[in-house]
Amino acid sequence: MPKKWENVNVKVLEFNPKAQKLILSIKETLPKPWEEYIKKHPVGSKVKGIVQRFDKASAIVDLGDVKGIIHRSDLSWGRPGRVEDVLKIGEEREFAVLGLEGKFVKLGLKQLQENPWELFLKKYKVGDRVKLKVVSVHPFGAFLEFPEGVEGLLPFSEMGDIRDIKVGDEVEVRIIDIVPNSKVTLSAKEETKAEDIVSEGGESGFTLGELLKKKIKL
Template sequence: MAVRKSVTKNKAVKPRASRGKVTMAELLLRSPLEIHGFKRGQKVKAKLIGLEKSQADFNIGGKTEGVIRGIYYTETRGFLKTLKKSETVELVVIDPETFDGHVLLSARHAARAQFWSRLTDLKKTGGTLTVCGISVNDRGVSVEVDSMSAFVPVSQLGKVASRDPEKLVGQTFLVKVLEVDPEKQRLVLSERAVSEASEIKRTQKAIKSVKEGDVFKGVVTTVTSFGVFVEIKVNKVPVEGLVHVSELSWAKVSDPREFLREGDTVEVQVLHVEDGKLALSMKQAQGDPWVEIEKKYKPEDRLKGKIVKVSNFGVFVELTPGIEGLIHMTKIPPGTALKKGQELNCYIEDVDSKSRKISLGLIVTSSKPIGYK
């Protein structure tokens, strides 16, 4: 009897699992997560795992954890302390693989975004901010806010602080946000808005009652190259406004410091009120000298004037502040030397009040001048 031999088919044999330690390669293969590689400067979504005294650890979906440490931790310490465990933020890769196998990250970008967002909200709500004085110059006080630089102008220091701004250096104090511009990295703060809040509130209430065209008597408090600040009384409340150099006089003013001094009493007219600030004018309060000019000056009237400008087509002569006339070059005898500041005798040829022009003739002798009709 024939004996049948059993035939065994070849079957795939599974490799035995290693009885030793599992390698990193095997762990990565078994992981259901997609493992990413990183590049310097890359932005990554990072979930906070832990925050220590000098290091923050994040899960960034890589084969190793991301860390913020060293100067990158120091510069954003304040921001990192605001994060909650498992909170996700966008960070930037500084080094894809450090000496100990981690990914070095920076939170500067995220910190700045949060910083400007918070300041924008503070400006809207009128909330206060704690800053530390760094240095002082003639324009104001430089301060630090969450490792960022900002500025408090002299005009935004309260009376006490403005007496000795140096005392603010190294000290923390409260301010309010006046201007915030993330794109230009511009941040302007006010200490006065906190220290003199009640006084400012009274001033703002008084300003609301001011109307365009109102005329006040005031005192010059500050003289600058661009104009003067004048303090007026509105319902017995002192309010300060700016008279721009172009609004000081109908005559041309090159330097306000040669025109007015602190303490001078002046009359001003309100041009407009914008964002709680007054724009004032001295020349409008005086009235426009060109109004009814044709009644004051008539053809053939003789008068004296002072040359205020010499051009290649003639000389401009000031008759009264804000009123100038032109002696055309054709009216000036050949060889006649004329210079700025010189006084001379002239006569009216024509007055055009609409275009604000006066044509003059030059009197050179006791007889009829050149071109005189």
């Protein structure tokens, strides 16, 4: 609290001449603790904090004089799981400072590790055949993991004759689509070659265009 006759900086919050009302604030002129924190710990810094509580798909972290927040999307480079499966209330962890989010210091865990997508994109391309391990199975398909840590989706419609796959199985698949830093789509079906289509057209009298339409319908 300021002492009597002490000079202080204040901010005018409300001024009403008719009511002879003037509301001032000393607090509003003081440095914001989260802004001071980010000055001492700029983006990219590594800091330690204690997980305090969960808030929907995020966790609130105690950083001392300020609070930090980490969202599910910043937990790992792979498919983000539940925050509760990665962090535990009361545990101390090291985090990367990502910036400010309101009064919170935005934090991340995956930023402490190398982005596996960078390694993946250097090594693989659409059309490559690989043998991968199944890490999870769902009604819509299965997720298979590459050695670099990136997961690819094998949709149910692309499973072909291996509908009974289970976690732990190794499956030979072909990469049919890559969306960088987002998703990889796989197929276990046999690849249809252009020469096979032409050959079929020559024997049956169908044109190449008619055969393609026929195969799409099938």
